[in-house]
Amino acid sequence: MGIHSVVNACTHLQNATRARLGLTSVPNTKYNLLLMTAMQKAGLIASVTRGGPLPPAPNDASEPVTSANVATRRLWLGLKYWNNEPVLRTVKPVSKPSRLVTVDLKTLGRVTRGFPVGSLKGLNLGETMFLTTDRGVMESREALKRKIGGLVLCRVQ
Amino acid sequence: MSVARPAARRLLSGRLPGGPRAAPTTAAATAAPCHQVLGHQFHSSPQLAARRRPRFANVRAADMGLMDEKQIDEFTAEKFTRYTKEEMEQLGKRYSPQQIAAIEAGEAAIDPRDLTVQGRLRVDPYALPYIDDFAESQPVIDKRTRHEPPPDPMARFMNVDEFTQDLIKWADQFPTGDVTGTLKTLVDFVPDEHKKTPEAHWPGAVRTEAHAAFESYLKSEINRQAEGPDAEGGPTDADVLQYILERSGMTDNNQVANSSLALALPARVPGVAGLYKNAIDPADNGLDDTGIYQDLKRRTGMSVQEILSLQTKRLVLRHVSNQTRLGKIRKAAVIYCAGNGNGWLGIGEAKSTESMVASVKARLTAIRNMRPIRRYEERTIFGTVEGKVSGTVVKMSARPPGFGLRVSHRIFEMCRAAGIYDLAATIPRSRNPSNSVKAAYEALCNQPDPEEIAKGRGMKLVDVRKVYYGGATH
Structure with missing residues (x-):
């Protein structure tokens, strides 16, 4: 499963939040969906809705995905703002298709506690990292709680 | 054994200690003459053959004729002369009889001959140009002489009655005379028929004559006033000016002071105390007199x-x-x-x-x-912050208790003023002094608030350092 769509989605998300958009969309891929739902769970994104090329109506029940419309599906994301500032300030992809960055449990523990390991800088105040593991995409703190390492997707501040 | 101990010396000299001084043989006298002089030596240094004499002979002052009584008298008479009768008269004008008696007693107490024989007159280039008997004053060396007595410390401002008395006393010194300030004008020097008309309408001859007369009158008036009050004149303008400017307003009998400066006002001037509007706030307790x-x-x-x-x-x-x-x-x-x-x-x-x-x-x-600067546990900052001004970047990081301030000196002073005790800061790029100060201030002011971040994400934040150990974490 390539991560190029995730890298593109991260960059797009940062651009959208800096442009103070309320709603934006990323391509509907499995990896994007996993990451966005993890972000929503972490409280960084208000909503994740699968829709068509146009933003879905507020109370619209999502259209079922069929083989006819799957190519035009997109994930519509509601962005959050608090005190006139975006909740999602920077989204920086860590792994890229040409270089995948994985962390083991020991490294993850050190990085999550704020200490740098290799090329990975320690997490700062209010910063979090999203990993993809064999149990799905999750925050670094949750992965540490479950004692699993994985592939670092992005770090969010 | 190079050192001659008493026992060894006895052996060497071949004499018995403490024995009667028999007449030595000629051989013993030539071989060891010194041992005959000192019988018992307690120090280890070798004895001298004879008494040490200086290599160059000294010359006594008497041999040079310096101690000649005649020369001493001449020198004394030349250098230490007594006051002449005229000088004593001059001194008598200046000093009281008691002081004169003290001066005479002092003169009698010191013999001028002793000054010549025992005194030391300086002849070096830095010697003072006079022997200081305080008879004369040197303005460069001595303090300024104060001819007037010191000001009366009990003097106060005159009240109305005293002032009136003082004014009358001043006026009494002028026998009679007209009131000052009644100088004639140009109109007084023209004939009566022109007195009503303005100067421009006067005939040319009259005007010239009037100007000449007025000018000569002014000159004579100036001369008269410069000479002082005459028998028939009252106080001149100069007298009035002197009264205004120089007459003391205090009850010191118009005493002249040593200083040309006016006396300082007393702390509380009666009658005007509390009337001055004081710009200084009394709540400051005198801490801000300059405002x-x-x-x-x-x-x-x-x-x-x-x-x-x-x-x-x-x-x-x-x-x-x-x-x-x-x-x-x-x-x-x-x-x-x-x-x-x-x-x-x-x-x-x-x-x-x-x-x-x-x-x-x-x-x-x-x-x-x-x-206010946000502080974590009132000792360090929140997380890692960065401030940037122009090409200067200041990176600051929170540090554990006891870490100290590992920062550059200007940031150190800022931290000390703000009450931050644990901090690490680096200035990776330009270290311009003013920009680094501004960037550090910007960084300190832009610290993230964890509570706000948690609220933005819809989470509840608890600092476990404040929970464990009853909050006693540092």
Whole structure:
């Protein structure tokens, strides 16, 4: 499963939040969906809705995905703002298709506690990292709680 | 055995100790003459053959004729003359009889011959040009002589009655005379028929004559007043001016002072106490007599005592100049930081042609700009922050208790003023002094608030350091 769509989605998300958009969309891929739902769970994104090329109506029940419309599906994301500032300030992809960055449990523990390991800088105040593991995409703190390492997707501040 | 001990010497000299001095043989006398002189030696140094004599003979003063009684008398008569009768008369004018008696007693007590024989007259280049018997004063060396007695410490301002008496006393010294200030004018010197008309309508001859007469009158009046009050005249204008300017207004009998400066006013002038409008706020307890903190006090609401207790420090001083067509205009640019040591910090920047003025302005601005700085556990900052001004970047990181301030000296002073005790800071790029101060202030002011971040993400935040160990974490 390539991560190029995730890298593109991260960059797009940062651009959208800096442009103070309320709603934006990323391509509907499995990896994007996993990451966005993890972000929503972490409280960084208000909503994740699968829709068509146009933003879905507020109370619209999502259209079922069929083989006819799957190519035009997109994930519509509601962005959050608090005190006139975006909740999602920077989204920086860590792994890229040409270089995948994985962390083991020991490294993850050190990085999550704020200490740098290799090329990975320690997490700062209010910063979090999203990993993809064999149990799905999750925050670094949750992965540490479950004692699993994985592939670092992005770090969010 | 090079040192001759008594026992060995006895052996060497071949004599018995303490024996009667028999007549030595000629051989013994030539071989050891010294041993005959000293019988018992207690020190180890070898004995001298004879008494040490100087290599160069001294010459006694008497041999040179210096101690000749005649020469002594001549020198004494020349250098230490007694006061002549005329000089004593002159002294008598200056000093009281008791002082004269003291001077005479002093003169009698010292024999001039002793001064010649025992005294030392300096002849070096730095000797004073006179023997100081205080008969004359040297303006360069001596203090200024004070001819007048010291001012009366009990003198006070005259009241109305005393002032009237004083005025009458002053006026009595002038026998009679008209009131001053009645100088004639030009009109008084023209005939009566022209007195009503303005000067422009006078005939030419009359006008010339009147001007000449008026001029000669003024000259004579000036001369008269310059000579002083005459028998028939009253006080002149000069007298009145002198009365106004020089007459003492106090009950010191118009005493002349040694100083040309006026006496200082007493602490409380009776009659006018409390009438002066005092610009100084009595609430300051005399801490701000120059009034530089009054504006700050009004703006900040702090008292002068509180303002003075703030920690301030000059961080940057640099000299800048503006090149104009008239030349360079140099100024001093100063940056100050101010803080209360408990979470408040401000920086102020000011420029002036005088560096002292710039410092005062910058310090007041810094105090005015003080604002709260977020502190974690009242000792360090929150997380890692970065401030950037121009090419200067300051990176700051929170550190555990006891870490200390591992920062550059200007940031150290800022931290001390703000009450931050654990901090690490690096300036990876340009280290421009003023920009690094501004960037550090920006970084300290832009710390993230964990509570706000948690609220934005819809989470609840608990600092476990404040939970464990009853919150006693440092």
